[in-house]
């Protein structure tokens with residue numbers, strides 16, 4: 001018997017779930033609030049420039065391979081492994097540290113600040129790697145029906161890793177390295193998770209292993225949005241329709257099951273099964289109006305950093321700027337601990353810069369460059385008013401100009417700014433939090449919002465705020481987990 005699935009949201013989690021289910025014979029339809037597909041993995045086209053809106057690189061490409069096989073398609077885009085992962089500059093210094101996978105080259109970068117670097121790094125990465133392989137299948141890539149299930153899974157992991165639960169990423173680096181530069185640079189993985197190394201459990205040092213040893217970092221030929229273009233192309237072949245500018249705001253139930261979701265125009269979208277790719281905590285509060293996910297309760301949860309992003313078109317080539325860069329200051333610990341609570345000014349911000357057109361020349365007209373800047377800032381709980389966005393923009397541009405020895409202001413011919421408010425409004429991100437719910441111990445595993453609904457047996461969730469967590473490969477794993485649940489309940493409709 002045919003079953004209709006309605007997916008709310010066309011983010012990476014929604015699209016990959018749609019394709020996995022369509023390959024099992026489910027009839028899939030998607031409703032999307034935004035005007036284009038992809039969610040945070042979106043695109044901005046302006047003044048002849050093309051920018052990826054959010055993600056710029058990722059690891060664990062093999063999750064996309066697994067997805068393609070499962071969905072019965074060829075991967076419709078081309079990965080490109082980054083040779084140099086990124087460069088880091090500290091304010092007040094001309095030195096740039098280039099982060100390579102090759103440990104000899106990496107050791108050369110740190111030879112003046114960290115004696116015996118290679119040996120120390122090998123030990124650090126070995127520990128991260130051992131832990132990664134100990135938990136990858138036992139904990140990360142699996143569903144939990146309840147807390148006992150989760151605790152049982154945890155009990156199967158060697159107890160020698162237990163201290164990683166209460167140590168922080170910073171503590172772990174501090175046990176292995178002495179120099180401020182090494183510790184600060186390799187603690188940036190905590191920011192990739194949307195938090196700081198001072199409040200992220202040491203278990204996440206496994207990310208250094210995934211970036212430096214296991215799979216490295218990759219982007220996509222022609223820009224990250226090729227992922228979305230490729231997936232929507234495949235969706236079309238499988239008769240999956242996507243309805244844009246359609247926001248789900250209400251619901252109707254009948255006999256204990258969800259009957260339909262209702263959009264902003266009052267139109268009812270009926271289905272047998274519903275998959276929610278909107279934020280799994282926010283949706284439960286905003287649409288299902290569950291008291292456990294009221295604004296008061298959500299405000300008390302730990303959310304990831306909010307993005308302040310700039311998309312700049314430059315009238316010349318910036319050959320002096322590497323592809324991916326982190327520009328850090330000289331007060332790392334103080335800045336990290338204060339920035340998300342809005343208790344430090346943005347006069348001297350920390351930020352990331354990607355020269356988009358370096359890897360994708362088509363994204364800028366000839367002789368010009370496209371720049372993407374991401375500055376982690378407080379979410380709307382801590383900073384509601386973004387009317388100072390022009391001041392923050394000027395601070396970033398003047399700092400970057402100083403550090404690159406070029407008056408960037410004179411060369412900017414296109415400028416777009418997105419504040420946390422804009423991000424929140426575009427994709428229903430709770431209070432503008434960029435990566436969804438944070439990943440401390442109280443918000444992972446069975447403590448994270450579940451990928452099945454508490455009340456309706458025909459409702460499921462996929463994406464950054466449910467299992468397993470944030471980032472592109474995690475969204476792909478999330479679609480695998482939710483598909484497993486649906487198949488277990490409703491079966492294969494055809495093979």
Ligand SMILES: Cc1cc2nc3c(=O)[nH]c(=O)nc-3n(C[C@H](O)[C@H](O)[C@H](O)COP(=O)(O)OP(=O)(O)OC[C@H]3O[C@@H](n4cnc5c(N)ncnc54)[C@H](O)[C@@H]3O)c2cc1C
Nearest residue numbers: 009011012013033039040054055056248278463464471472
């Ligand atoms: C600035 C930034 C930079 C990032 N950089 C990286 C990176 O370099 N590497 C990496 O791996 N990850 C990165 N990430 C994280 C990554 O983008 C996300 O983890 C991932 O894209 C989340 O996908 P998703 O499917 O969970 O959700 P989303 O992409 O948020 O998709 C959810 C979709 O649901 C829609 N929706 C929401 N509510 C409704 C509703 N009520 N009705 C209809 N539609 C609705 C939204 O509009 C959206 O399209 C970054 C994120 C940001 C914000």
